[in-house]
Amino acid sequence: MKKVNYFLVFFLLLTILMPLSTSESVEVENSEVSPENSGYKSIQIRFLALDGVDKYNVYFSQENFNRTTDATLHSRILVQDDISSLSEFSSQNTLSACWFSTDGSYGVNSIQFSYKDDWGVPIIPSNSTNVVYNLVGLQTNVTYWFTVVAVNGEEEDIDINFTFRASTEIQDFLPPPLDKNPIYLSILLIFASVTGAFYYLSQNERNNDNKLGYFYSYPAFLLLCILTFYPIFSGFYLSFTDSTSSRLGDEEIVWFDNYKEVFSWKVLSSVLR
Incomplete structure (x- = not known):
């Protein structure tokens, strides 16, 4: 009987001490x-x-x-x-x-x-x-x-x-300032061309009243030329750069690479299809 009791006690101790x-x-x-x-x-x-x-x-x-x-x-x-x-x-x-x-x-x-x-x-x-x-x-x-x-x-x-x-702090990254040199260069070329043309025509005009007409019409014609030809000169300049819609103001000069790609046989053949 005592052996059975010892066995039961030992079994209970193992059950208690053993992790579940x-x-x-x-x-x-x-x-x-x-x-x-x-x-x-x-x-x-x-x-x-x-x-x-x-x-x-x-x-x-x-x-x-x-x-x-x-x-x-x-x-x-x-x-x-x-x-x-x-x-x-x-x-x-x-x-x-x-x-x-x-x-x-x-x-x-x-x-x-x-x-x-x-x-x-x-x-x-x-x-x-x-x-x-x-x-x-x-x-x-x-x-x-x-x-x-x-x-x-x-x-x-x-x-x-x-x-x-x-x-999760969000930092604001400002884009680099836009390079305005192409804009100024385009406007300067238009200004110089219109001014030179009006000066040459007015100097060759013998009638003083007509010379005065050049003076009056010069500002309006200059503004019209700027509005008309500025996009043309600007686009011509950008055609020599790697500028894209997402990289305006951050372009680099690539010279004739764009023209070589446009006039390559692969591009021309896909356009002519």
């Missing part, structure tokens, strides 16, 4: 912001993947935090072995997309779109080494603190020792 689950949550310390790829109301993060993980939770807050309960869960990235039946993110939804690589690199040739479930939750394969994710839906001109927690099993509230921050 083997769940574990660990913060991913090698996570960081990718500022060159962050955009409007979005911040891109990247981190190194860990082994034996079921999912990654991304927490954020407008203040620095020491526990996951002090922050807000932004996103989950699931980890799955079998990805054969899943669909991938595409370029149409890169704003909220996720990427991964399996060779330990963040390079363009290594990173590829992750998979997703029916709800749009990103899923990466279990052999992933690097993860890149876009955090969207953030407020503008706000500084956020982030952390990535790797979860294996049940989610737990854990202490956070490593957070990284990023700002």
Whole structure:
């Protein structure tokens, strides 16, 4: 009877001391912001993947935090072995997309779109080494603190020792001042041409009344020539530059490259068809 009691006591102690689950949550310390790829109301993060993980939770807050309960869960990235039946993110939804690589690199040739479930939750394969994710839906001109927690099993509230921050502040980039030299040059050429022509005609006019008529008509004719020929001279100047509708004022001289391209056989054959 005593042996049975000892056995029951030993069994009860094992039951009490044995953890109910083997769940574990660990913060991913090698996570960081990718500022060159962050955009409007979005911040891109990247981190190194860990082994034996079921999912990654991304927490954020407008203040620095020491526990996951002090922050807000932004996103989950699931980890799955079998990805054969899943669909991938595409370029149409890169704003909220996720990427991964399996060779330990963040390079363009290594990173590829992750998979997703029916709800749009990103899923990466279990052999992933690097993860890149876009955090969207953030407020503008706000500084956020982030952390990535790797979860294996049940989610737990854990202490956070490593957070990284990023700002969604939008900087205004003023375009370079417009180069007005072509404008002044065109107007100067028109002014010199009209003035020279009127001076020559008035000097050859013997009738003083007619000379006075040149003087009266000169301002109106000069203005008419400027309005008429300025676009022509300006366009002629731009034809020797690499100017486009999105690069006005920031063009460079390319001389006859545009004419060579226009009169090339490929362009002419496509126009004549």
